Amino acid sequence: MHEMALCQGILDIIRDRAAEEGFDRVAVVHLCVGALSHVDPHALEFGFDAVTRGTLAEGAELKINRPAGQAFCMACSQTVTLAARGEACPACGSHQLMVVAGDELRVEELEVS
Numbered sequence: 001m002h003e004m005a006l007c008q009g010i011l012d013i014i015r016d017r018a019a020e021e022g023f024d025r026v027a028v029v030h031l032c033v034g035a036l037s038h039v040d041p042h043a044l045e046f047g048f049d050a051v052t053r054g055t056l057a058e059g060a061e062l063k064i065n066r067p068a069g070q071a072f073c074m075a076c077s078q079t080v081t082l083a084a085r086g087e088a089c090p091a092c093g094s095h096q097l098m099v100v101a102g103d104e105l106r107v108e109e110l111e112v113s
């Protein structure tokens, strides 16, 4: 499962921050998962629970922020906002879109206890 590997990566980031900042318990993890990323937030939550068991992030709450994406439409030459991957251009209905933002996944903030 692709989300499992992502969760492992998130845990690595948390561990690196813990080593740098000297905390040993994480209460809340704020994630930014772009609306156009190929990530299923439910699978991410499930994977996160499994991967963090027995670690400093065990039982931590995941808060997933899903910003809308942006794409450049090659048919009408506009930058448009897309709520989900696979949507057509809201201005002209074309599918000739090039995603320019909203496919990212990153850790935005950690609340430590």
Ligand SMILES: [Zn+2]
Binding pocket: 073, 074, 075, 076, 077, 078, 089, 090, 091, 092, 093, 094
């Ligand atoms: Zn268009």
